[in-house]
Amino acid sequence: MYSHLEDYIFRIFSSIGVEQPKDLDMHTIANKLGVEITYQKRAFRLDNEIVLVKSTARIEWMIFGHEACHYLRHSGNQLLMNQLFFDLQEWQADHFAYHFCVPTFMLDQLGEISVYDIVNLFNVDFEFAIKRLEMYQNKQYIRERYHENYLIGY
Numbered sequence: 001m002y003s004h005l006e007d008y009i010f011r012i013f014s015s016i017g018v019e020q021p022k023d024l025d026m027h028t029i030a031n032k033l034g035v036e037i038t039y040q041k042r043a044f045r046l047d048n049e050i051v052l053v054k055s056t057a058r059i060e061w062m063i064f065g066h067e068a069c070h071y072l073r074h075s076g077n078q079l080l081m082n083q084l085f086f087d088l089q090e091w092q093a094d095h096f097a098y099h100f101c102v103p104t105f106m107l108d109q110l111g112e113i114s115v116y117d118i119v120n121l122f123n124v125d126f127e128f129a130i131k132r133l134e135m136y137q138n139k140q141y142i143r144e145r146y147h148e149n150y151l152i153g154y
Contacts, residue, residue, distance in 0.1 A: 001143060005096065006104045012072070013103060021106055021121040026064045035071060037064070045070040058125050065097030102132045104139070 002010065016032035018024060030037050036049045043063050044051050050067040052060050073096070074089050102122045107113060110121075113136075118129035 002104060005099055009096075009099050009103055010105045013105075020109075024061075024101070024122060026061050029068075030064070033068075033071070035068075043067060058123050061123050062097060062101055062125065062128055065100040066093045068100055069093035069096035098128070098132045098135060101128070102136075104136065107136050 016029065018029065027037060030050065034048055038049055038051050039054050040051050041053065043053050045067045050064060050071060052063055070089070070093055073092070101124055102118055110117070115126065115129045115133050118124065118133055119126055
């Protein structure tokens, strides 16, 4: 049982042939989504362009995940919107990045996994991996509790 966001990301990746952690190449994904990646001093999304700051591959991948949310799910000019709506979009993009950079369906395929596995397989930094593993384990706990309660009739 996946959330709406997890289903959405699964469908996007399935439609462009991204099935395993080794397929998570930022430039290939951008190309298949019709996005151009460029580099400047500040990261943002404008139309079909995602602008990144030159950094390590890990940081660029995590920022790309954030900006991909703005490209795929948001519209409008953040510079002109109410601060609360701007904050909401930024929170959504941060949350999206965890699921985009380390997709749940891929974690499910791996079985038992550690923070170090996430760092190495998904090319994210340690803090990002800790947070994503915590999110995944919480989801697993809820799945198990739901399944237990369903089986005993609660």
